[in-house]
Amino acid sequence: MKWSDTIPFNRPLLNARLLVQAPAQDWEEHLREREQAAHERGRLDGERALSQQLLQQRNEMAELQRGVVDSLRRALPQVILEAQTALIHLALESAQKIVAGLPVSPEMIEAVVREALRQVEDTAEIAIQLHPEDLALLRKHNSPILNGVPEAGPLRFTSSADVTRGGCLVQTRFGLIDARRETKVEQLRHTLAA
Numbered sequence: 585m586k587w588s589d590t591i592p593f594n595r596p597l598l599n600a601r602l603l604v605q606a607p608a609q610d611w612e613e614h615l616r617e618r619e620q621a622a623h624e625r626g627r628l629d630g631e632r633a634l635s636q637q638l639l640q641q642r643n644e645m646a647e648l649q650r651g652v653v654d655s656l657r658r659a660l661p662q663v664i665l666e667a668q669t670a671l672i673h674l675a676l677e678s679a680q681k682i683v684a685g686l687p688v689s690p691e692m693i694e695a696v697v698r699e700a701l702r703q704v705e706d707t708a709e710i711a712i713q714l715h716p717e718d719l720a721l722l723r724k725h726n727s728p729i730l731n732g733v734p735e736a737g738p739l740r741f742t743s744s745a746d747v748t749r750g751g752c753l754v755q756t757r758f759g760l761i762d763a764r765r766e767t768k769v770e771q772l773r774h775t776l777a778a
Contacts, residue, residue, distance in 0.1 A: 672773070676772065688718060688721065689721075690721055693718050693721065693752075694729045696750065696751060701754065703761050706758055711739075711741075712739055713742050713753040715747045715748060715751070716744075716745065718749060747764055751764030751765045
């Protein structure tokens with residue numbers, strides 16, 4: 585389109601004024617400058633809007649991060665407690681299976697009896713109950729513990745089905761010392777849980 589072409593309008597123009605009588609070359613440069621100025625304003629407005637949006641997102645992320653850290657901080661003691669409990673349970677179960685799998689020998693039975701006798705305060709009238717197979721094993725090997733120990737005096741051995749293999753019950757005038765395997769495991773469980 586040339587500058588001298590007629591432009592048809594659907595309605596009559598109102599308040600039309602002649603701006604400047606400038607050559608077309610200056611007018612095109614003027615339009616380019618206005619276009620560049622408008623482009624620059626648009627770019628600056630876009631950068632400003634983007635900067636505000638990034639700042640808002642950064643604040644939201646910081647708030648989210650604080651929430652996650654606080655949540656973890658509150659949950660960590662419970663996780664530690666649950667892990668400790670599970671670890672104790674696992675260790676006790678493992679120890680119980682290992683001990684249950686150990687072969688019962690006369691030496692082991694003697695050690696259990698001696699350990700239980702260390703807890704005896706009165707050496708008079710001591711009766712030791714063993715599992716029938718454990719008592720038979722001690723008798724078969726002529727264990728010296730059947731004749732007593734110097735620090736405890738004479739001992740009376742009896743068999744009892746209430747005692748599991750590898751353990752013993754020691755009865756004195758003052759009470760009962762329970763040295764069965766399952767009792768020791770339970771005492772260990774209570775000690776570790778405390």
